[in-house]
């Protein structure tokens with residue numbers, strides 16, 4: 001199995017302004033596979049598991065502009081698998097953004113016409129049964145690659161941060177976009193394993209805070225046997241950036257993206273990374289704790305960026 005990608009990912013330092021903490025940005029978007037992003041670490045582990053199980057075809061699902069689906073197409077094909085992708089909603093009239101990637105990689109695309117998590121999973125299972133009947137071995141990847149296997153890969157990402165900044169300069173807070181929640185869960189577990197006294201903020205882009213917390217706790221519970229340290233309650237869910245819901249841009253997100261691009265050269269899209277950056281900016285306690293940096297996880301989304309309506 002090839003271990004694709006460029007790791008450790010770079011870490012950049014910027015100044016947010018007087019009486020504000022330095023800003024560290026962990027560039028998961030620059031990890032060297034496709035257009036990059038947080039799914040690549042997860043896919044390295046998931047595809048290794050798929051290979052160990054003798055799988056021939058990898059199946060997963062998401063929205064039509066899913067970064068996870070596009071990266072599964074890239075990484076899956078690089079690793080020698082057939083890839084089948086299941087999308088919520090109707091087939092889009094134009095092939096743009098991440099759908100271009102899905103087409104380029106020759107992934108088989110399904111639009112089963114259902115929306116819910118359970119129905120999407122059932123549609124994938126029905127296809128998996130068809131493949132099994134033909135003697136193939138399918139491997140089903142959950143939404144966002146957020147199983148324990150996927151999420152555990154973020155423990156190493158936190159280890160990279162510790163090495164890159166040094167123990168004397170650890171961030172007092174880390175902020176990340178939280179959708180299917182595996183990245184957040186992995187980062188939280190990473191702070192436990194690497195003994196990082198940091199608050200982790202998951203800026204929810206999909207669920208309300210209570211539902212997100214329930215799901216992240218369940219995932220952490222599943223991961224715990226592999227983590228080997230006891231848990232700490234050092235994380236919060238911020239659902240104040242959700243606005244009209246998943247994929248609906250907000251004014252704060254647009255302003256955050258404009259600031260990140262013009263001040264720091266960071267390109268953020270509106271579904272995940274701009275809302276997370278808006279959460280980071282809103283959470284800065286001006287004047288307080290200006291010595292210890294604040295860390296933003298740039299989780300990618302570049303494919304989706306190019307499918308957005310700029311207005």
Ligand SMILES: Cc1ncc(COP(=O)(O)O)c(C=O)c1O
Pocket residue numbers: 037038066067068144146177178179180181182183184272273299300301302
């Ligand atoms: C660009 C980007 N950022 C953040 C996330 C959220 O990660 P997770 O699903 O692990 O919560 C995703 C997930 O699709 C994503 O594509």
